[in-house]
Every structure is written in C-alpha cells, then in structure tokens.
Amino acid sequence: MNTFLSCNLVQLGRLLFILAILVAGQAEAQQLKRKATLGLRTAILPDSLARVHQLKSGIVVTRVSPHSTAEVLGIKEGDIILSVNKQAVRTPEDVASVNQLLTPGQTITSQLLRDGKKKNIKGKVVAKPLETAEKADVVYDQAPFRNGQLRTITYTPKTAGKHPAILFIPGFPCQSIDDYGTSPYNQLIKGWSDLGYVVMLVEKPGLGDNVNTPSCFDIDLSTEIEAFEQGLLKLKQLPQVNPDNVFIFGHSMGGIVAPILSQKHSLKGVMVYGSPYRPWFEFATEMFRFQAPATGKDYVAHEETMRQMHHVMYRFFVLGQHPDTIAAADPAYKKILQEEFQHTGGDMFWSRDYRYWQEIDELNLTKAWAETDEQVLSIWGEYDFEIVNAEDHKRIVEVVNHYHPGHATFLTMPKTNHSLILVPGMAEGVVQMNRRDLNYNKANFNKNLITETDAWMKRVMKK
Incomplete structure (x- = not known):
C-alpha cells in the first residue's frame, strides 16, 4: 500500500512539474496586447x-x-x-x-x-498608433517583470549583422514610451538608430501595454531600477545585438539609474545627461535656490521660503518622515509641500510615491560611480534649468577617473537646456519651458547630441 502510494505521488509530482513548465511557456509566449490610452x-x-x-x-x-x-x-x-x-x-x-x-x-x-x-x-476610444522608422524595424516585444510583463520597443537597423546597442533610460515622470511622438527623446532615439545602433525603450511598471505590474505612481526607486534591469537583460540577449558593445544612456533621473546598473552588469559604456551626483537633499537645495529668482520671484521673499524649505526637506530626506507628518507639524510646511512638491495628502510627492524620492537621497552615487569601470560620458547642457551648473557632471568624471584613470569624459552641450533643446539663454529657456511649445521643441532639438555621442561610442568601441 505504501509502495503504491509512493509511486503515485512520484508520478503526480512529475505531472505537476511538466504542467508548470507548460504554463510558464505559455505565459512567456503570450504577446502583450495593444492597449488604448487617452493620450x-x-x-x-x-x-x-x-x-x-x-x-x-x-x-x-x-x-x-x-x-x-x-x-x-x-x-x-x-x-x-x-x-x-x-x-x-x-x-x-x-x-x-x-x-x-x-x-x-x-x-x-x-x-x-x-x-x-x-x-x-x-x-x-482610439487604439494607440504603432511607431515607425524609415531606416529601422520597430519591434514591440516584452520583458518579464516579477509576475507580469513590461512592454519594450526596440529600434533595429535594417542592415544585417550584429549591432552596438543602447538602453535608453528616461527621467522620473510616469510617462509612457508611447508618448514620445516627435519629442527630443524620439529624435535622439531615431538618430542613433539611423547611425546603426539598436535602441531599446522599456515601459515603466503600470504604464502602457504592461500586464500585471504595479502602478508607476506607487512604486519606489528600487522597483523602477529592477524594471530597467530586466530590459537590459533582454537587450543583451537579442540576436541582432553585439553583447560586447552595449551602452546605457540615462537622462535626468535616468542618469541615477545608469550607474546602479553598471555596478552589476558588464557594459561597454555609460552616458548620462542632466543628472545629479550629490545626495538629493543637498542637490535640491541648490536647485530651488537658483530656480525661483530665475522665474522672476523676489530674492528676499524666496529666501524666506528657503528657510522653511530647509526644515521640510530635512524632515523628509534626513529623518525620513511621511509628507503628511511634515504637513501636520506646521501650516508653513504644509504650504511648502503643496506649492513646491504638489503634495495634497497621501503618499504622492512631486508626482511620484514619496519613497521614490527618499530612496534617491539614500543612494551612494559616489560609490556607484567609483565601481563603474566602464567608459563614461558625462554630459551637461549649458542652459540646464535643473542641473544649474556643471559641477555635478564634472564630479562624476573626477570620481570615475580617480578609480579608473582615463575612463570618463566631460562634455558640455552649448546653449542646450535640460530637455535637449537649443535655447538662446537660461532666462529664455525658462520662458520656452513654460510655454510647452511642442513645435518649438521639435524644431530645436540639439542634433549635435547625436553626433557627439556617436563619435564617443565609436572611439570607445575601438579600444
């Protein structure tokens, strides 16, 4: 009786194992369906x-x-x-x-x-249009993420053979990769593709065509990094990609994600544009002090605001307090949270979950860059309203070269703002930013960014 039971349990175990493989295979093979969006x-x-x-x-x-x-x-x-x-x-x-x-x-x-x-x-409701490119095949695929799937969009040159590749990591907004349109992001991506690079975009969790992923507005930074890591693993496995020539380009907050990935994965090079180096508490203080007068606010009045903001940011970043706790401590703090951080109660802070920002401050970016032994291109736009001076980007180069001599290069993009757009000056750039003129942005994308990054990548691949 015991022998009979034992044999049947073994058979049952084998059947369950086979069934699990079949189910997993079906889940992997199932293609993400195209969804709709308000746009x-x-x-x-x-x-x-x-x-x-x-x-x-x-x-x-x-x-x-x-x-x-x-x-x-x-x-x-x-x-x-x-x-x-x-x-x-x-x-x-x-x-x-x-x-x-x-x-x-x-x-x-x-x-x-x-x-x-x-x-x-x-x-x-209208279905989302599919992206097309004149010189590339645009493939809609997916990457596994926990119990769900992330949409990937990959631009592959139509020429045969294995190509160098770039994982594109955007800034912090919860914006779908379907929304790039004719933006500077889109022009940069297509520019690289036209020059023979495979370029992959990865949808952040909770957006676009993704299935069974947490909302972008609810996740912390580590979850977002994990999503881009899955995209990187997918990119390296593509048959059209030369795995020895894979680069990352991180824009804005994407430049914080980039060195975290380069700590764990072998890459050919890392490019960052408009990205902070210092802890966020330290960096944001300088950014706020610079920005308000540049938009016309009185210096003395803004200094009073800064005195209150120091208390708010210290409580938030250093003490790790919840925004609601800070708001309840003082009406002045509540006003700062509403006006400067778009916090109206709950977990939202600066249009993301508050833990996203606290984790950014906790990152040791000095250590991350010190442990990046790949070639690094640190790019700063002369009229960047977010990264208000070149020091953060120069410090990235300084740290990398200290631990890996000759590996990092600093590059200034003249007359270029945070959004990769050519503007006449910092003040004019602020005016243009507030106008949200998409036609201007399209017409004034700084195409030299394509040329400069291409030249740098070609030099790196020859080493």
Missing part, C-alpha cells in the same frame, strides 16, 4: 484655479498627443478635466488608472471645464 499629459489643479472656478476635483491638461483619443474627443491643452466615464479625476495617477481600463472602440465620456464653462463630450 494626455496632465498636472495637478492649482489651488488658485480651484478657488476661482469653485472646483473640488479636476486636473489640468498640459499636452494632447497626436492621433490620440483625447485629440479625437477635442480635448485641448489648458482644459480642466473634471471626470472620465463619470469618475472624478484629481491626480495624474487617476488618469493612469483610467488608461489601464480603456480598450479600442469603447465608448468614453468626459466632463471638462474650458474658458470657465463646463462641457460634456462623448466618443470612441
């Missing part, structure tokens, strides 16, 4: 507008993507979206949640405020 970039409704229009909810439209559902519905930049499908919207993450539920052909309704008047609109 909106949004911002928190300022208290001033809420008071003027007596609104308890709403979100401001800052951009409408071409050929999107929002464009078909007639939504315009500057509109205040009050509800979608009868559900009130108050934050960008509310819009992201709506996007996850949309399917092509579905009926959608929305109420918005335009020129002080409420307007009800109704239409059909």
